[in-house]
Amino acid sequence: MKKDVINIYDIAEMAKVSIATVSRVVNGSDKVSEKTRKKVMAVIEEVGYTPNVFAQGLGLNTMHTVGILVPTISDIYMSNAVYYLQEKLRTYGYDCILGCSGFEPEGKQRHVNMLLSKHVDALILVGSTYAGNGEHVQDTDYIREAAQNVPVCVVNGNVQGENIYCTVNDDVKAVYDATSKLIEYGHERILYLTDSQSYSAIKKRKGYEQALEDHDIPVRPELEMHVVNHMHAVRDQLLECKVAFDAVVASNDEIAVGALKYAFKKELLVPEQLSIVGYNNSSVAIACEPELTSIDNRVVDMCYRTVERLISVIENNETDLEHKVVIACDLISRGTTEF
Amino acid sequence: MKKDVINIYDIAEMAKVSIATVSRVVNGSDKVSEKTRKKVMAVIEEVGYTPNVFAQGLGLNTMHTVGILVPTISDIYMSNAVYYLQEKLRTYGYDCILGCSGFEPEGKQRHVNMLLSKHVDALILVGSTYAGNGEHVQDTDYIREAAQNVPVCVVNGNVQGENIYCTVNDDVKAVYDATSKLIEYGHERILYLTDSQSYSAIKKRKGYEQALEDHDIPVRPELEMHVVNHMHAVRDQLLECKVAFDAVVASNDEIAVGALKYAFKKELLVPEQLSIVGYNNSSVAIACEPELTSIDNRVVDMCYRTVERLISVIENNETDLEHKVVIACDLISRGTTEF
DNA sequence: TCCTTATTTGAAAGCGCTTACAGCCTATAT
DNA sequence: ATATAGGCTGTAAGCGCTTTCAAATAAGGA
Numbered sequence: 001m002k003k004d005v006i007n008i009y010d011i012a013e014m015a016k017v018s019i020a021t022v023s024r025v026v027n028g029s030d031k032v033s034e035k036t037r038k039k040v041m042a043v044i045e046e047v048g049y050t051p052n053v054f055a056q057g058l059g060l061n062t063m064h065t066v067g068i069l070v071p072t073i074s075d076i077y078m079s080n081a082v083y084y085l086q087e088k089l090r091t092y093g094y095d096c097i098l099g100c101s102g103f104e105p106e107g108k109q110r111h112v113n114m115l116l117s118k119h120v121d122a123l124i125l126v127g128s129t130y131a132g133n134g135e136h137v138q139d140t141d142y143i144r145e146a147a148q149n150v151p152v153c154v155v156n157g158n159v160q161g162e163n164i165y166c167t168v169n170d171d172v173k174a175v176y177d178a179t180s181k182l183i184e185y186g187h188e189r190i191l192y193l194t195d196s197q198s199y200s201a202i203k204k205r206k207g208y209e210q211a212l213e214d215h216d217i218p219v220r221p222e223l224e225m226h227v228v229n230h231m232h233a234v235r236d237q238l239l240e241c242k243v244a245f246d247a248v249v250a251s252n253d254e255i256a257v258g259a260l261k262y263a264f265k266k267e268l269l270v271p272e273q274l275s276i277v278g279y280n281n282s283s284v285a286i287a288c289e290p291e292l293t294s295i296d297n298r299v300v301d302m303c304y305r306t307v308e309r310l311i312s313v314i315e316n317n318e319t320d321l322e323h324k325v326v327i328a329c330d331l332i333s334r335g336t337t338e339f
Numbered sequence: 340m341k342k343d344v345i346n347i348y349d350i351a352e353m354a355k356v357s358i359a360t361v362s363r364v365v366n367g368s369d370k371v372s373e374k375t376r377k378k379v380m381a382v383i384e385e386v387g388y389t390p391n392v393f394a395q396g397l398g399l400n401t402m403h404t405v406g407i408l409v410p411t412i413s414d415i416y417m418s419n420a421v422y423y424l425q426e427k428l429r430t431y432g433y434d435c436i437l438g439c440s441g442f443e444p445e446g447k448q449r450h451v452n453m454l455l456s457k458h459v460d461a462l463i464l465v466g467s468t469y470a471g472n473g474e475h476v477q478d479t480d481y482i483r484e485a486a487q488n489v490p491v492c493v494v495n496g497n498v499q500g501e502n503i504y505c506t507v508n509d510d511v512k513a514v515y516d517a518t519s520k521l522i523e524y525g526h527e528r529i530l531y532l533t534d535s536q537s538y539s540a541i542k543k544r545k546g547y548e549q550a551l552e553d554h555d556i557p558v559r560p561e562l563e564m565h566v567v568n569h570m571h572a573v574r575d576q577l578l579e580c581k582v583a584f585d586a587v588v589a590s591n592d593e594i595a596v597g598a599l600k601y602a603f604k605k606e607l608l609v610p611e612q613l614s615i616v617g618y619n620n621s622s623v624a625i626a627c628e629p630e631l632t633s634i635d636n637r638v639v640d641m642c643y644r645t646v647e648r649l650i651s652v653i654e655n656n657e658t659d660l661e662h663k664v665v666i667a668c669d670l671i672s673r674g675t676t677e678f
Numbered sequence: 679t680c681c682t683t684a685t686t687t688g689a690a691a692g693c694g695c696t697t698a699c700a701g702c703c704t705a706t707a708t
Numbered sequence: 709a710t711a712t713a714g715g716c717t718g719t720a721a722g723c724g725c726t727t728t729c730a731a732a733t734a735a736g737g738a
Contacts, residue, residue: 007694024696052695058693
């Protein structure tokens with residue numbers, strides 16, 4: 001079954017040079033005369049030789065591959081992120097190994113080790129649960145440990161440490177602005193719905209609370225609801241909810257659509273009787289009717305920027321990058337709000 | 340920056356055995372006495388040794404890794420597939436390298452080569468555009484070529500060849516049944532909407548046409564519409580469409596929701612004046628209102644089955660598997676049909 | 679107890695590539 | 709013409725692991 005693969009010795013023999021010379025032309029070393037380079041290249045082209053990555057790796061300890069770790073890829077945001085990350089990485093000649101770790105730190109740690117064991121050149125951790133700010137401490141030591149071996153980029157998470165670089169959305173401002181807008185349009189009983197205690201979820205809540213405070217509206221804990229991340233579950237939870245509200249800010253679009261389903265069930269007019277703002281601007285945001293006003297977190301920018309930074313540390317060894325880069329969000333107005 | 344990594348020699352020295360013995364216990368060879376195994380294991384645990392995959396690969400030419408190739412991962416179906424594939428692979432101790440190739444054969448070929456150059460143990464190609472049945476010939480030679488090196492599994496595609504194994508949905512039957520049901524409920528002008536000429540799209544159309552024929556309804560080409568895979572685009576295309584129709588069968592849920600948006604715009608009652616059936620049973624199917632009747636293609640079964648088969652050829656060298664396995668679909672009834 | 683056979687173990691030869699080092703050859707300067 | 713530097717090329721030593729083969733040890737039988 002296995003084809004016999006030709007190796008550097010074959011090429012050397014055919015081109016009548018030493019394997020060292022072949023290696024040099026393959027790696028574009030400048031210490032080769034144009035004549036021999038041509039000669040060797042001709043042979044390589046002819047027989048279609050590709051260096052064995054294992055042997056290369058053994059010497060160089062690298063494979064031009066970066067590891068991407070996501071909690072799950074079965075989620076619109078994550079899959080988009082992976083898509084754009086890998087797309088951008090490819091333009092720099094890097095391939096990617098994917099790991100879906102689940103949401104538990106234990107699984108993450110195991111996957112990080114898996115990726116490291118594959119000798120990736122860098123690690124990209126996507127997912128807001130990689131937190132670590134004062135309020136929301138989580139065990140991120142394994143990330144710092146990983147960073148001793150390869151540069152680590154965290155997308156939408158905040159991890160301090162040497163050789164760790166973060167790219168995050170300006171979630172606070174995004175939600176602050178959206179909430180303020182709701183208030184300007186007369187809403188005072190605004191529900192904040194979230195399904196997680198992740199780094200970004202916390203920032204979103206902060207934006208929500210800040211907006212209320214700045215408009216002299218008291219923050220009421222009963223208006224900050226924790227829900228299950230499923231449309232029907234959200235709808236049902238809301239149906240059982242006793243507090244009155246006339247607007248919803250949700251930490252993702254699925255939850256927001258759940259609120260919309262609630263409105264539909266209660267026959268509330270949207271946006272007149274209930275305004276709704278989602279997050280992520282994903283495809284479900286335009287599947288519903290009326291379509292969902294949502295906050296677009298510019299995943300493309302996010303991913304491209306992340307990769308660019310990463311490459312600059314891998315290739316140029318630039319280690320004095322700013323630790324954290326913030327990407328702004330856009331409010332996309334549609335039918336579930338008056339603005 | 341780089342930590343000095345301990346290797347098999349260190350372990351051998353610490354455990355006072357030869358590297359051969361260490362290698363044997365690491366690989367679970369049975370030719371090691373329980374006593375020495377314990378001794379070596381203890382050292383390994385203590386210092387946390389992991390074999391260098393490159394060195395392993397150099398000898399074994401494998402990395403316990405399979406390559407997964409999808410046209411795009413920024414698509415609910417694909418990302419789900421990747422998720423379940425990698426999840427199942429993990430249970431067998433395999434990791435995965437991901438490639439997003441785009442839809443062009445050229446990109447696919449390049450990515451296949453990339454994955455092969457990483458010495459994956461097998462290749463999984465997801466995506467219905469890997470066709471190759473009589474009607475829809477496409478250049479799949481590079482797949483057969485790849486199959487000379489490693490087993491290849493094709494999910495939702497049909498590629499003939501040695502060492503190539505396919506797992507496909509029974510799309511013909513699924514659409515046949517759904518269409519028949521629409522007919523039974525009195526619909527005769529049924530629109531079939533698709534965005535691609537992929538292998539499954541063709542099967543779906545076949546099911547649609549077969550159902551019409553079996554109920555003595557003439558197949559009208561103007562009722563088979565090619566659309567752009569975007570909800571709004573579909574809606575607009577339908578608004579400009581001149582033929583009359585009272586039901587829609589769509590080749591995915593996004594398109595179906597587009598039809599629903601059309602109905603909303605035209606103020607048609609769904610399902611009374613327009614019935615709609617989607618495909619994939621994805622999250623957008625429950626985001627809309629009324630919720631979408633959709634065909635669930637059991638992606639989990641599909642992926643698990645694929646991996647199981649693949650493993651049996653990798654590990655047990657079973658090459659006499661049936662070439663193609665067919666997975667049935669389920670019709671999930673919701674609000675856009677009367678059934 | 680001694681010899682035969684089975685079971686463990688170790689030494690060493692690769693796997694294919696990179697790269698430090700040395701050697702060779704040509705070109706320039708004396 | 710001869711010494712000298714500099715550009716190319718080749719030799720060989722790893723990189724860390726697997727595995728064959730032979731040696732060593734343990735076990736079993738007479």
